[in-house]
Amino acid sequence: MTMEEDKDIYTQDGTLDIHKKPANKNKTGTWKACRFILGTECCERLAYYGMSTNLVNYLEKQMNMETVTASNSVTNWSGTCYATPLIGAFIADAYLGRYWTIASFVVIYISGMTLLTISASVPGLTPTCSGNSCHATASQTAVTFIALYLIALGTGGIKPCVSSFGADQFDDTDEKEKESKSSFFNWFYFVINVGAMIASSVLVWIQMNVGWGWGLGVPTVAMGVAVVFFFAGSKFYRLQKPGGSPLTRMLQVIVASCRKSKVKVPEDESLLYENQDAESSIIGSRKLEHTKILTFFDKAAVQTESDNKGAAKSSLWKLCTVTQVEELKALIRLLPIWATGIVFASVYSQMGTVFVLQGNTLDQHMGPNFKIPSASLSLFDTLSVLFWAPVYDKLIVPFARKYTGHERGFTQLQRIGIGLVISIFAMVSAGILEVARLNYVQTHNLYNEETIPMTIFWQVPQYFFVGCAEVFTFVGQLEFFYDQAPDAMRSLCSALSLTTVAFGNYLSTFLVTLITNITRSGGRPGWIAKNLNNGHLDYFFWLLAGLSFLNFLIFLWIAKWYTYKKTTGHAL
Incomplete structure (x- = not known):
């Protein structure tokens, strides 16, 4: 078989099939594999959001936690x-x-979901309730949090891998498949929100009207369906070979650079050490072109006389390839962009906490006999995503392409930046509603009322703006961190993009705790009061809007100097 024929039949990015043979382009990958991955993600996200969307109400009402604590x-x-x-x-x-990482961690995930369902349905493990008041024992609270953190650990093996695994189904060396990869990220986020839509509507209603046992049991079953979907597509998948510890490789570059801190980097970059074969020495990775930034680390690729003597010649702690050096540089270049996602993620996290608490004070009736749970308003965030994801892919990208000349309409960083701007409007919208709500409370002296006669649907704009911002920023981040990651570090870089959500949640916790401690001092009710009618939640929204605007300005400055990666050759 000629090399050209081999190229037509097998992928050139180093992927294998489930039997560890070179992946056949006609039998594996592309959309025939992605339908199983998208089905898995839809069911897994239904399970996750079905459990998490209404969690603040579960902890506050069922576990008897105070508002800020919950x-x-x-x-x-x-x-x-x-x-x-x-x-x-x-x-x-x-x-x-x-x-295999996804396959392993789903066991932990389902264990956590099952334990949470049992804790909400088995007598003795469920809190004792009388009327609207529940009392959870220390052991019942402990079981609940053990289950929650088992789920958190289980998600750790799925979240960073599933989007990258889907993108692996498209060969970067094939122009037609490469073009489809960008669409995959849009549809990946689309199916996430299909699952979230069912969770925030049907499952939240079940939790608030039927019971928590059923409300958490259904998501557990959905997770079981996700597992079936995932394994059903095994014969169609393309698998990237693990390239060894990326942390070890980066540490080797740092150590080698420090050892050669007094060595001068040659002006001719061709003199820097690199594997002479077409493939990179790192399994599953293509070579990376040398960049003229962070040049201190180039010292690790400078060959000295001692590097060519004896055993020292093979020591990666003294001499590294250009590709290995560029891996570290690539990660460092991503960090400033990563940091600007934290404030956005903090805005996003308000949907599951403060937006729900704000909604609890509004009139939740739809007609005379039906009440919509406040947590179900996140349905409008989901509908916004379901609207904007295909609109972006089918209308905005072709339209923008005519004016920008860019194959994707916008660069990945431009897409992220647009979302950051939209997120500001989400916080402004929430703040305006809270001002109007507090004015109504003051005008009609409703300070002691649990709910006021303002429809909860005034919250729709803030959820709609968050959903629109997600399509630009979160999907842009998914694509950006996968695309800019070195081949053998894609899971790590996808995980890095997800940690912006982690730090966003931690930032929200820090801000809420700090503001509560400061504004409740001296016996004052505080911005986020136990009774929101006596507080100033609008001030909290203005603070987040201000931080979001400042964050956008910093993002513009960082994005201006960012250079996109360039690869050569093909993977081993």
């Missing part, structure tokens, strides 16, 4: 769900690969 517990847990992907990503990139 809100902080949710953001801390949610933050952990987006921090554990670093563990899963390391295991995937270094040892198991994305397929």
